[in-house]
Amino acid sequence: MKNGMKFLLAAAAIGALSLSGCASTIQYGDAGSAKPLSTEFGSSDLQQIAESMVDSMITFPPMVELTTGRRPVVSVDKVKNKTMQHIDTESVTDSIRARLIKSGKFRFIDRTTDAQTIDEIKTQQDSGLVDKNSAVKFGQQIGAEFLLTSNFSEIKQKVGGTTDVYYKFTMSLKNLKTGILEWSDEKEIRKVFKRGTFGG
């Protein structure tokens, strides 16, 4: 009887295990998932910042006016990363730039590929391979009218088992001719981690 009971319990436990699926698995996740895994800067934070900045910029009334009938040329400055983390901030500005280009409101110049551009134009001009009529000449690129600058900061507080991290991403659009900031906005994100009673 005793043994029979034990067997039943073991069977019930195994059944429950297989139902709740505790085996190791690997699968594709949702790239747009907003599930935070730690208080560190994550993919969802990047997406939230990019979306919020672009939404704010393309709906700001003076920007709507500015982009009616023309697509101003913008250059993106490196993000000033004042957080304690190593973050690929270029990835943040890349997302913002891609969204702004896709909105059809702005055009961008990319200074990070200048070396390759110069190489290519030199080859076209000097190698003798390219028809002179179609070869691209130096000094014909369009100068940026605006500069997109950004600051990224973090305030971290840790008390007992609780870690509270506050992120602030500030972005501005500067008119290069007049020096005036035509648009600016910030996105705040707060992440709180509470250590559970049983470790983890």
Next chain:
Amino acid sequence: MKLAKTVVLNGIAVAVLMVSFGLTGCSTTAGVEASGKTGWDDQGARILEKKVVFNNSGLKGDIEIVDVKSAMAGDIMRAQATLRSRDKDTLPFQYRFDWYDANGFEINSGGGAWKPLILNGREAKTIQGVAPDPRAKEFLLKIREPD
């Protein structure tokens, strides 16, 4: 006899643990959907056709979509929804706006990210979405419990 009692107690504890794992392990991520479609009335004025769909009856008791509206910023469509919590506790949700063009094709299909939303007890809050480009004429707001 004593041994048997311990085994039974342990068994019950394990079973309770397993059940609670099972309950929290795979919560449904279906939720509430609200959509808005741009149309024009006889006078040529812009109107918004609205629809709210509850795919998760559990969520229906937690959240209420009070209002859905839309406006244009230049040629870009914007949407706003007012949500009210029906619960007395603070509840976490996630939401996203999907955008469709005049032919009903999704813009940036699958590209949207879920955004966290925290509703305090009985609180009403508005959430806003901006279309990715001027093609957008229709939106679908999805709200779900955190995944």
